[in-house]
Amino acid sequence: MSDWFRLGDYDLLVVSDGVLRLDAGAVFGVTPRVMWEPLVEPLDEEHSLPVGLNCLLVRSQDKLMLVETGVGNKATRVPRGSGVAQAGTLVEDMARHGIRPEDVDIVINTHLHFDHCGGNTTYRDGKLALTFPRARYFLQKGEWEEAKNPNERTRASYLPENLEPLADSGQLELVDGEAEVIKGVRILPAPGHTAHHATVEVTSAGRTAVYIGDIVQHPLMLERLAWISSFDELPLVSLETKKRILERAIVEKDLLVCVHCPPPGLGHLRLVDGKRKWDAS
Numbered sequence: 001m002s003d004w005f006r007l008g009d010y011d012l013l014v015v016s017d018g019v020l021r022l023d024a025g026a027v028f029g030v031t032p033r034v035m036w037e038p039l040v041e042p043l044d045e046e047h048s049l050p051v052g053l054n055c056l057l058v059r060s061q062d063k064l065m066l067v068e069t070g071v072g073n074k075a076t077r078v079p080r081g082s083g084v085a086q087a088g089t090l091v092e093d094m095a096r097h098g099i100r101p102e103d104v105d106i107v108i109n110t111h112l113h114f115d116h117c118g119g120n121t122t123y124r125d126g127k128l129a130l131t132f133p134r135a136r137y138f139l140q141k142g143e144w145e146e147a148k149n150p151n152e153r154t155r156a157s158y159l160p161e162n163l164e165p166l167a168d169s170g171q172l173e174l175v176d177g178e179a180e181v182i183k184g185v186r187i188l189p190a191p192g193h194t195a196h197h198a199t200v201e202v203t204s205a206g207r208t209a210v211y212i213g214d215i216v217q218h219p220l221m222l223e224r225l226a227w228i229s230s231f232d233e234l235p236l237v238s239l240e241t242k243k244r245i246l247e248r249a250i251v252e253k254d255l256l257v258c259v260h261c262p263p264p265g266l267g268h269l270r271l272v273d274g275k276r277k278w279d280a281s
Contacts, residue, residue: 003097003264007255008204009184010058013097014257014264017053017070017090020115024049027217029230036227039220051218053087053115054265056211056257057099058202063182064099065106067200067211068259069119069131074161090119091131104132106181109139110190110213111197112147113157116259121165128165137166138181140189141174142196154194154233190215190245192238193231199245209255215242217260222246222269223276246276255281 004013024047028036040049053070073088091101109117117139122131130137147158148167166172179187190199193214200211214231215238221227225243232238249256249269258265266281 004059007202007207007209010060010202010204012202012209013057013059014266015055015057015090015093015097016263017055017072017093017119018087019050020053020071020087020260021046021048021050022217023047026230027051028221029228029232029235031227036220040218049218050086051260052258052263052265053090054257054259054261054263055090055119056200057094058185060182063105064103065108065181065185066104066132066135067108067257068110068116068213069107071115072118072120072122072131072162074118074121074123087115088119101132102134104135107132107135107137108181108187108200109137109143110199110211110259111143111194112139112163113194113214114159114162116214117162118159121162128161130165130169130171136171136173137169138173138175138179138187140187140196140198141176143194143198144172144174146194146196190241192234192241193229194233197241207255208252209257210245210249211257211259212245213259215245216258219258219261219278219280222256222258222261222278225276250276 004011024043055070056067058065070090071087119131121128147163150158175187177189184204186201187198190197199213202209216222217229228235228238246269250271256267268279270277
């Protein structure tokens with residue numbers, strides 16, 4: 001049975017790069033531990049939580065797009081406290097659905113942290129190369145500039161091996177603000193997690209799916225607006241962005257695609273007795 005599902009003129013499929021483990025305290029930021037710990041799965045001995053690495057394939061009549069590429073398989077260095085032992089499975093998961101890297105026409109990154117773009121590149125014959133050799137890679141110009149010139153706080157998340165092959169490839173497409181990649185597929189600014197973080201919307205036949213990137217890192221954060229991760233560079237901006245996107249999702253009944261929720265990360269946010277409730281699909 002196929003896991004593809006239809007949204008208007010498009011077929012969508014969630015594929016996984018595996019599981020990432022993040023420090024639980026960092027995930028929930030300044031929210032006191034006594035508030036979130038009773039609501040999450042038991043922590044391991046390193047006090048970390050497993051989070052998904054859900055990537056999205058969007059297929060039109062003549063294009064195949066991939067939103068986000070996970071950690072990747074380069075066994076690269078990662079920030080301390082980030083467990084990647086179960087990550088790097090994206091290409092294999094795509095292969096289970098009969099899709100090869102060379103089949104992908106477009107790759108879109110919401111931002112360039114290692115767990116969202118690490119699969120953009122791979123080692124081939126001992127050299128760094130693009131994992132998806134025919135694809136054009138779309139991302140925000142401001143995000144690219146920040147990733148190429150990181151500061152002391154952001155340097156651990158922006159890894160050169162995820163960026164350098166793109167710079168020389170001739171396949172990098174930098175956009176500034178809102179951009180329509182193909183009809184019905186838009187990149188939209190959603191600042192807060194990084195200054196130039198973006199979301200991706202797929203709209204067709206009156207329905208919308210929103211790939212929300214790093215607006216949240218856990219399902220509880222969909223239901224509690226004020227729970228903001230310490231990974232967010234601009235937490236108050238992140239709060240306003242999160243509020244805008246999630247409130248619209250409730251009103252418009254948008255399908256949310258959440259990268260770090262348990263696979264496949266699909267669901268709707270609803271109001272139940274005046275409170276937000278996440279209904280996973």
